[in-house]
Amino acid sequence: MSRLTIIVAATLSNGIGQNGRLPWRLSKEMQYFARITSNAPEGSVNAVLMGRNTWESIPKKFKPLPKRANVVISSNKQYELLPADAPTPTAPVFLHSNLDSALDRLSHSERLGAHIHRAFVIGGASLYQETLSLSQSSGSFVDRVLLTRILEPAFEQCDVHMPDFLGDKVHAGQADAWTKASHAELQEWAGFEVPEGVQEENGVKYEFQMWIR
Template sequence: MTKLTIIVAATLNNGIGQHGHLPWRLSKEMQYFARVTSNAPEGSVNAVLMGRNTWESIPKKFRPLPKRVNVVISSNKQYELMPANATTPAAPVFLHSNLDSALDRLSHSERLETPIHRAFVIGGASLYRETLTLSPSSGSSVDRVLLTRILAPAFEQCDVHMPNFLDSKLVGGERVAWRRTSHAELQDWAGFEVPEGVQEENGVQYEFQMWIR
């Protein structure tokens, strides 16, 4: 069984991207992303699960994301994650042709050198949609969303949106109730101090939130 945590920065209208890139530049928010997805007890490691477009949106010098197991999903089984002449990557990286096989790998720690502590879904929109529709009664499902809510400006030019996970109709016949946690719960779960309340960076206002079900 693999419990998944979605981590995403989204506008009030659930916009998450524009022309294949983030429409905002928030270094402190990116530092939060890096820390929360990397923070694991000694002897274990976190996994980051992503689609091919998300993988390609990461600058080459930063991929695979260090200190995390990188799992990339692409329907192209011959997709080349790393150039043939690339040196040994600084972090484990695996290619899977579908979500089921990726989750199967994560649920069997014996297939990995280090046990998985937490598994994060980091994008893009289609993978968010697919994982959100996994039934909570199934072997693997999303039970937590780390949401950086972009409050202002509206970024109406976003051309990629994630599903509204608060819509209980997302998961077939099963009614799903999401609850926003307190900031203290977020901080306890993250394991480090997280800035509270509305943050402002480069003229963008945002807030760190955690939702669970």
């Protein structure tokens, strides 16, 4: 069984992107993303699972994301992850044509060349939707969301939104309802000091949150 962790920055209305890019520039938030997705015990690595558009949005100099196993999903089985003349990548990168085969790889460390500590789903919207729809009784499912909640401004121009994973279930007392963890729990899980409370950067206010089920 693979437990999946979604990591995402989203507005109060769940906006996550505009014109294929992030509508905000938050260097400290990106540092948090890099650290938490890279932080793994010696002898193991984390995996980052993403769709093709998310892969393409990563600047060339950062591809593949270092110190992580990069797993990219594209329906195009012939999709070229890296140019033929690209230097040897510094981190492993794998192409899969669907989520099931990608999850199967994640459940077999020998096929990744390293023991996988944690698996993070990093986008985009359709992959968030697909992974959130996985049943808790299935082999793999999302049990944690690391949400950087963009509090203001509203960024109403966002044209891409993630699913409203909280919805009404948080208040309905259902077994699969999401619960907001305390900051201490987030920090313990992360394994390093995470800024607490409302942060402000470049005129944007946001908060690091962790939701679990």
